Amino acid sequence: ETGVTQTPRHLVMGMTNKKSLKCEQHLGHNAMYWYKQSAKKPLELMFVYSLEERVENNSVPSRFSPECPNSSHLFLHLHTLQPEDSALYLCASSRGGLAGSNEQFFGPGTRLTVL
Amino acid sequence: QKEVEQNSGPLSVPEGAIASLNCTYSDRGSQSFFWYRQYSGKSPELIMFIYSNGDKEDGRFTAQLNKASQYVSLLIRDSQPSDSATYLCAVYNTNAGKSTFGDGTTLTVKP
Numbered sequence: 001e002t003g004v005t006q007t008p009r010h011l012v013m014g015m016t017n018k019k020s021l022k023c024e025q026h027l028g029h030n031a032m033y034w035y036k037q038s039a040k041k042p043l044e045l046m047f048v049y050s051l052e053e054r055v056e057n058n059s060v061p062s063r064f065s066p067e068c069p070n071s072s073h074l075f076l077h078l079h080t081l082q083p084e085d086s087a088l089y090l091c092a093s094s095r096g097g098l099a100g101s102n103e104q105f106f107g108p109g110t111r112l113t114v115l
Numbered sequence: 116q117k118e119v120e121q122n123s124g125p126l127s128v129p130e131g132a133i134a135s136l137n138c139t140y141s142d143r144g145s146q147s148f149f150w151y152r153q154y155s156g157k158s159p160e161l162i163m164f165i166y167s168n169g170d171k172e173d174g175r176f177t178a179q180l181n182k183a184s185q186y187v188s189l190l191i192r193d194s195q196p197s198d199s200a201t202y203l204c205a206v207y208n209t210n211a212g213k214s215t216f217g218d219g220t221t222l223t224v225k226p
Contacts, residue, residue, distance in 0.1 A: 033214075041218075042119075042203075042216045042217060042218045042219070043159075043203065043205075043216040045214055045215075045216075048214075088158075090158055090159070103147075103149065103161055103164055104149075104161065104205075104214075105161065106151075106158040106159050106160065107158060108157070108158050109158045
C-alpha cells in the first residue's frame, strides 16, 4: 500500500469512550502531522513529529494525546471528548520535517463524531 | 487580521476561462508557499508549491509569488468542471516550524 493511510475512516464515540486514530505513511518521509478540519473553519495544525522533535499547538486540549513510535506510524489517542471535537482528523507526512520544504501529503482522514 | 487571507468565494468561472485565486499572508518569515485542492468530502491534495519570487508553471496551473507584497496566487488556465473544488493556500515558516492554512476559496467551473 502506498501513500498515507488512516484508520478508521469513520468513528462514532461517546464522551466517556477511549479510542485511537492510526496513521501510517509509506513514503519514507521524516515528519508526520495531525490536523483537525471542522466545518467552515481552516485546517488547524494539532501536532507535528519529526526526527528532531515534537511540536504541538498549545491550544489543543489534553484530551488529545499523540504518539509516534517511529517515523512511519502516528497515533492520536482520544479520551473524554466533547461534541465540539467532532470533525475530520487528517494525518499528513512530509519529507523534510520542520526544517524542510514541508510539502505535505495527506491521508484520507477519519470522520469523528462525538455523541 | 487572519495570518493567511484568501479571496472570499465562491468563485464561479465558465469552462475554458482563467480562474484566479489569491492569497495574502502576514508572516514575513514565511518561506514556502503551497496550494492544495480539496474536493468535497475528500482530503487536501498538493497541486503547486513555490519558494522563489516570480512565476512557476505546471501544466494549466501557474503559481505567482511576490514576497515584498506578501502575496501568492494561483492561476488555472482553460478551467474545466473537474477543477471545481476548494483551494487552500498554506504558508510555512521554516525557522518557526509553523504551518498556516487559509480558509480556502471554493471554485465552481460551469460547463
